[in-house]
Amino acid sequence: MVRHAVDEDAQYARPSKRGSRPRTKQRPEHADAVTGMVTGVDRGRYTLVVDDGTARQRTVLAMKARELTRTRVVVGDRVDVVGDASGGEGTLARIVRIQDRTSVLRRTADDTDPYERIVVANADQLVVVTALAQPEPRTGMIDRCVVAAYDAGMDVLLCLTKADLADPSPLRDLYTPIGVEVAVTRQDDPASVETVRERLTGRTSVLVGHSGVGKSTLINALVPEADRATGVVNDVTGRGRHTSTSAVALRLPESPEPGAEQDGWVVDTPGVRSFGLAHVETDDLLQAFEDLAEVAADCPRGCTHLADAPDCALDDWLAASSDDERPAREARVASFRRLLTARHAAD
Numbered sequence: 370m371v372r373h374a375v376d377e378d379a380q381y382a383r384p385s386k387r388g389s390r391p392r393t394k395q396r397p398e399h400a401d402a403v404t405g406m407v408t409g410v411d412r413g414r415y416t417l418v419v420d421d422g423t424a425r426q427r428t429v430l431a432m433k434a435r436e437l438t439r440t441r442v443v444v445g446d447r448v449d450v451v452g453d454a455s456g457g458e459g460t461l462a463r464i465v466r467i468q469d470r471t472s473v474l475r476r477t478a479d480d481t482d483p484y485e486r487i488v489v490a491n492a493d494q495l496v497v498v499t500a501l502a503q504p505e506p507r508t509g510m511i512d513r514c515v516v517a518a519y520d521a522g523m524d525v526l527l528c529l530t531k532a533d534l535a536d537p538s539p540l541r542d543l544y545t546p547i548g549v550e551v552a553v554t555r556q557d558d559p560a561s562v563e564t565v566r567e568r569l570t571g572r573t574s575v576l577v578g579h580s581g582v583g584k585s586t587l588i589n590a591l592v593p594e595a596d597r598a599t600g601v602v603n604d605v606t607g608r609g610r611h612t613s614t615s616a617v618a619l620r621l622p623e624s625p626e627p628g629a630e631q632d633g634w635v636v637d638t639p640g641v642r643s644f645g646l647a648h649v650e651t652d653d654l655l656q657a658f659e660d661l662a663e664v665a666a667d668c669p670r671g672c673t674h675l676a677d678a679p680d681c682a683l684d685d686w687l688a689a690s691s692d693d694e695r696p697a698r699e700a701r702v703a704s705f706r707r708l709l710t711a712r713h714a715a716d
């Protein structure tokens with residue numbers, strides 16, 4: 370299910386077959402390259418964190434080598450750099466290779482952006498930050514995030530903020546049946562933030578959420594040195610003001626607990642307000658629901674699996690369930706169908 374990006378310049382990423390081409394045409398292999406992870410992108414300048422084998426890591430500023438001009442490099446990418454990778458002031462290294470990606474979180478072109486974009490590479494979890502009130506939760510937006518994540522082969526953590534304002538149970542009941550983990554937080558309860566941190570340890574998680582939901586407040590609690598600017602919710606619209614625009618990867622601070630598993634990255638995506646999903650195929654989404662995929666193998670060719678689909682095997686599966694099984698099956702099929710519909714709905 371994990372899709373690999375089609376790299377237009379992939380020929381430079383493969384090791385060259387020695388002797389298969391005239392020597393003069395051979396690219397240097399950059400044996401001296403070091404590897405870093407892209408943590409930020411700003412007008413053609415890439416911020417990387419290079420692990421040099423010690424507990425200390427260094428930050429390196431880099432640009433793309435000319436042969437990568439047409440290749441997109443995004444936050445989360447692991448890249449090989451040459452040149453001055455010391456990270457010293459005023460230095461600029463050169464990115465010569467992008468390593469294979471384990472996942473790509475995409476969004477399709479929408480009204481405001483005509484291009485299909487890779488949002489983040491190599492992440493394994495999408496954290497959908499939703500306020501329980503102020504602003505009111507919108508299940509359409511959550512559904513679309515779940516579809517984008519499942520299509521990318523990523524897990525979903527639904528983080529319900531502002532628990533001091535409303536009851537999280539209805540949303541929890543809606544999303545647990547489709548494999549979504551749920552965490553509930555409130556600003557005045559530091560322990561609630563720790564339940565989120567536990568689920569981020571050892572992983573690379575992308576945080577998305579609408580303005581004003583408390584995403585910056587949460588990130589600041591998780592990564593104090595991140596110092597993300599928090600907005601102020603407008604009393605009239607219930608929305609916060611936009612404070613920053615480009616994606617950035619932040620390393621979780623080391624846990625003070627002895628022997629605790631360390632490390633983990635959170636990627637904040639202030640620029641992502643919605644997920645266009647035209648690129649998502651029904652079959653790809655179905656793969657995220659193993660049990661349903663098995664049932665749907667008996668569907669007529671080209672079945673949409675929607676509620677009005679004739680002879681959809683999912684309906685037979687519901688009809689054949691015992692009284693005990695039925696509620697869970699119904700919830701799961703209904704959720705899957707809701708996600709299928711979310712692909713086409715406007716946010």
Ligand SMILES: Nc1nc2c(ncn2[C@@H]2O[C@H](COP(=O)(O)OP(=O)(O)OP(=O)(O)O)[C@@H](O)[C@H]2O)c(=O)[nH]1
Pocket residue numbers: 530531532533534554555556557578579580581582583584585586587598599600601602608609610611612639
């Ligand atoms: N009642 C309540 N308010 C909260 C909670 N968490 C955050 N807020 C408030 O919600 C407002 C928005 O929080 P932010 O963290 O700025 O929200 P954001 O999602 O980062 O929004 P932008 O900065 O606009 O992208 C601020 O006034 C916070 O103080 C909470 O748990 N309960």
Ligand SMILES: [Zn+2]
Pocket residue numbers: 665668669672673674675678680681682683
């Ligand atoms: Zn079907």
